[in-house]
Amino acid sequence: MTTITKLLIANRGEIASRVIRTAREMDIPCVAVYSDADADADFVREADEAVHLPGTAPADTYLRADLVLEAARVTGADAIHPGYGFLSENAGFARACADAGITFVGPPPEAIESMGSKIEAKKTMAAAGVPVLPGITIDTDAEIDASALSARVADDIGYPVLVKAAFGGGGRGMRIVREEAGLVEAVEGARREAVTAFGDGTVFLERYLDAPRHIEVQIFADTQGNVVHFFERECSIQRRYQKIIEEAPSPIVDGALREELGSAAVAAGKAIGYVGAGTAEFVMGADGRFYFLEVNTRLQVEHPVTELVTGLDLVRLQLHVAEGNPLPDEALDASITGHAIEVRLYAEDVAAGFLPATGTVHGFTVPDLPGIRVDAGVSEGSEVGVHYDPMLAKVIAYGATRDEARRRLARALSESSLHGVVTNRELLVGILREPEFAAGTIDTGYLTRHDPLALARAGRGASIVPVHTLAAALAAQATHRAEARVLGTLPSGWRNVPSGWQETSFEVEGEDVAVRYRLTRGGLRAEVAGEALDAVLHEASPQRVDLTVAGVRRTCAVRRVAEVAYVDSALGSTTLAETARFPEPGSLNAPGSLLAPMPGTVVRVSVEEGARVAEGTTILVLEAMKMEHTIAAPTDGIVTEIRVTTGQTVDLGAVLAVVEEPS
Incomplete structure (x- = not known):
């Protein structure tokens, strides 16, 4: 038995904030470590103490075990929580913590090592009676013989084939190969990505199941030999092999299947001598048969949905077990109540094929609705760069039923705002409101069958561009009048020549949209993109425009940052960059x-x-x-x-x- 007196969090962003929140409730002082890019991040301010790791790239900062251990030494931290990613599944780091007399809040190094290689993990699981798929391995330094590799795949696996990093997770390095022609390039690309993310280019090839469900089971174990499961999570809604929506329980799993999955997950935990929080991941075919994928030897991003349906604090349990305590009765006898759904809010451009986005966060708000939880890694002024994972926050909803949780989450997201960075918010809303998702008939092929861009646009009103561009123009004019040093009593848009128009233009979703309007005694006259609008202006201030267009009255919230206006209304959210009237002449890029x-x-x-x-x-x-x-x-x-x-x-x-x- 030991007592944690000070906890260092060897991570960043929302998971660092999440761990700090529980540790504070347990009266455990916290130490953060941070890179140059994270100097002003929320988690740094939330910690009791913080240590700078000079540099920005993960390999120079958060992946430097020596620097993290030195930070623990100089601050007197006697325990380290690795979060997820970075050093969380690094057996060498866990062993180095033990050598330094520091409690590693996670499983023993041997358990991490046994699951760190997907190859060895599958062998262990097969021996424990857990169903597995056939596969082959290519070591990090092995020469690739194209013909020999093609022959092995044809004989041992068959197409389609999934290529993935043997060490690590999170979808890094994953490729699907459907025919021989793309096999070598996929393996080479997966190797490079695996080296960058995990420091080891070993890749694993296995038979790919088209559009299976992705089901995982939360397991927990203590040092007294207790191994339990906290039921399953459905993680089938994915893009680029990474989860974006998770829920608990799965809408497809009944009591009998839940018992079968749970038993397999517990068997997996016992087979590797597990301690702490872990997740056994499975793929499930349309016939209901499931196969082992991996055991993630750490806390999962999606752990909040399990917390909400069981009433357990998994971070608290991690710290409790790390101190050598047995699992409490509420963990040994856990049960499911209600339903929870989580979405991952990513900085990415759906229209551009999910390309990562960067920028400065402005005005991040989520409405305070019943059953809504937000685990965020950003706030007003946060800088989103290219060095780290693009997840900005998780928004989670709990309800008595799946439909109640789904509707609450859709409403909360639709009323949320996060400006300054392109996000996948509208896609998430579109999925939550789509009939197939609502019915629970989902699998990992969902975003192949459903066009992501169409889903993102599904909740947007057809009149969003004209209404929002006019609102932005009127708000800008109200700002000009509020800032006027002379003749401040004149109404907005006043002209000495009554027939004169106010004119401006915005770049909206890659297109220039011209706005013309006049405020006369008879009311507002307006044109957007050359089309006259039947519009009535009720009120215009720099932040709020109350406007009726085509007989429908709406309030538009407007936030202006430099030359960019962010407009939110019941129609959705729009980013509008005001176009300079007299742009500087610039050099044109060469054709091609x-x-x-x-x-x-x-x-x-x-x-x-x-x-x-x-x-x-x-x-x-x-x-x-x-x-x-x-x-x-x-x-x-x-x-x-x-x-x-x-x-x-x-x-x-x-x-x-x-x-x-x-x-």
């Missing part, structure tokens, strides 16, 4: 220029200048927010310029290469 779709680092240049390429040929690969993004030739042509080199950091919109069509 390939531009960086996001800030990032060049990890591979695949062709040389002068090469003749076909449409779709990979020109180079960018990495941003731990994910690789391929820049391909948009047409057949000749690569006339390569303007970047491997390892170079580029900004959004930078010219990377030029591909000219042959004359």
Whole structure:
């Protein structure tokens, strides 16, 4: 038995804040560690003490076990909670904590090692009677023989094949290969991504089940030999192999199947001598048969849904077990009450194929509705860069039934605002309100069957652009009048020549939209994009515009930051960048220029200048927010310029290469 007197959190963002919240309730002082990029982050201010890790990249900061242990030494922390990601599943780090006399809030190093390799994990699970899928392994330093690899896959697995990193998780390095032609490139790409994310390029290939359900089971174990499960979570709504919506319990799992899943998960925990919080993950086919994926030897991102349906605080239990205590009765006899659904709010551009987004957070609010919980890693003024995972916050809803939780969450999200960074909020709302999701008939192919962009736009009113652009223009004019130093009593939009129009334009979703309006004795006259609007203005202030358009009255909340207006109403949310009337002349990019779709680092240049390429040929690969993004030739042509080199950091919109069509 031991007592934790000071806890260091070896992580960042929302999970660091989450751990601090429970530790504070337990009267355990907390130490944060932070990189240069996180110097002003919320979790740093929330901790009792904080230690700077010089640098920005994870490999230089949060992944430096020596720096984290030194931070614990200088602050007198006698325990470390690793959160998830970074060092959380690093057996060497767990062992180093023990060697330093520091309690690692997680499983024993041996348990981490046994599950750290997906290959060895599957062998262990098969021996324990847990169902597994067939697969093969390619070591990090192994030479790839294309013909031999193709033969092994054909003989031992068959297509389609899932390629994934053998160490780590979170969807890093995952590729689906449906035919022999793309096999080698997928393996090589997965290797690079695995090295970047986990420091080991070993990859694992296994048979891919088309559109299965992704079901996981929360397990918990203490040092007295108790191993229990806290039921299942449904994690089938995914994009790019990463979860975006999770719920507990699963809408497809009945009592008998729950017992079967739970027994398999507990068997997995016992087989590896588990201690603490862990998750056994399974894929389930349409026939109800399930197969082992992995055991995540850490707390999961989606743990709040389990907390809400069981009434347990999993972080509190982690700390309780780490002190050598047995699991309390409420954990040994846990039960499910109600339903909970969680969404992950990501900084990403759905319309651009889920590309990561960056920026400064303005006005992040979630309405305070019954049953709503928010675990956030950002707040007003937070900077979202390219170095870390793009998840900004988790919004979780609890209800007596699944439908109640679903409706509460959809309403809370639809009334939320997060400005300054492009997010997936509207996609999440669209999914929650879509009939197939509402019925619970979901699987990992959901976002293949349903167009993400169509889902994101489903909840937006058709008149959102004209209403919001007019509201932004009227709010801007109200701001000008409020700031006027002379003739401040004149009404907004007053003109010496009554027939004069106020004119402005905004860039909205990549298009320029012109707005013209006049405020006359007869009321408001307005045109948007050349179309006259039947509009009545009731009130206009810099932050609020009360407007009737086409017989429907709505209130628009307007937030202006520099030349950008963020407008929210019942129609949805819009970002409008005011277009300069007299823009500075700028140089035009050469025809055929390939531009960086996001800030990032060049990890591979695949062709040389002068090469003749076909449409779709990979020109180079960018990495941003731990994910690789391929820049391909948009047409057949000749690569006339390569303007970047491997390892170079580029900004959004930078010219990377030029591909000219042959004359």
